[in-house]
Amino acid sequence: MSQHNAASFLLAGSSLALLLSVGAAQAQSDIDVRAQTLIETNPLLNGYDIRLTDEDGRLRLQGAVADPSERKLAEALAALVAGGSDLDNAIRVDAELADAPSRLYIDAEDLTTAARLRQTLSWQKDTAGLGIELEVNRGAVRLNGEVGTTATKDRIAALTATTEGVDEVFNYISVDPARIPAIREQQAQLAAVERDDAWIASRLRRLLRFDTTVNAHSIEVEAREGTVILSGAVTSSAERKVAESLAADVPGVTDVDSRLIIERPR
Numbered sequence: 001m002s003q004h005n006a007a008s009f010l011l012a013g014s015s016l017a018l019l020l021s022v023g024a025a026q027a028q029s030d031i032d033v034r035a036q037t038l039i040e041t042n043p044l045l046n047g048y049d050i051r052l053t054d055e056d057g058r059l060r061l062q063g064a065v066a067d068p069s070e071r072k073l074a075e076a077l078a079a080l081v082a083g084g085s086d087l088d089n090a091i092r093v094d095a096e097l098a099d100a101p102s103r104l105y106i107d108a109e110d111l112t113t114a115a116r117l118r119q120t121l122s123w124q125k126d127t128a129g130l131g132i133e134l135e136v137n138r139g140a141v142r143l144n145g146e147v148g149t150t151a152t153k154d155r156i157a158a159l160t161a162t163t164e165g166v167d168e169v170f171n172y173i174s175v176d177p178a179r180i181p182a183i184r185e186q187q188a189q190l191a192a193v194e195r196d197d198a199w200i201a202s203r204l205r206r207l208l209r210f211d212t213t214v215n216a217h218s219i220e221v222e223a224r225e226g227t228v229i230l231s232g233a234v235t236s237s238a239e240r241k242v243a244e245s246l247a248a249d250v251p252g253v254t255d256v257d258s259r260l261i262i263e264r265p266r
Contacts, residue, residue: 035078046105047098058086064095110136113165123203124249139167148180195252197223226254233263
């Protein structure tokens, strides 16, 4: 092999080694970030100062918690994304019990609640397309916008109040009857969009999970050519009415066949 070819071969080998090293470092960094995020947004761990570090390819958990089960939980969460990497759990069990969530956890919860609300409002015929502005801060929701009727304003507030993650509602939506024709036209256009049965059923299942007044796990949802079939058990006529109302107002639904039975809690 000539000196030139040998030099080229060595250079290529060095470049490949460097690329592999950079790739491994990036993969390890991704693991660190994902594991740290899982821990910091966990409802039991977010109030503690837990850190995940990489020491020569070995992940190390450090910090302190108040209970052995929390220590075990932190390790299990890190292991979910560790990809088989060695994991050293050096978390101490000598901290005071965390009684206040971290700011990151609160912000993440508020963002999730806001997304639930936006989906709920966009998946109901009478609130879709209204462009309602909402802000969530520590579970308190501020609603702003303009609608055509007081009934619509109250409906939005009711949907908001029963959405998971909402603790308080401040309804600053204004009512302007002059907007009714434009709103009706816009909602008619939205209603004209074809929705298949899979779209209808999946949205309704999520709406039921979002609503804190119903037990979505006990309600089965099926859609056939625009007709929603609800089956299962509820604990009251009020819960059944909420489920039926949510189903009837999903875009694309033409009829609701409610087979829900009431079973009082024993």
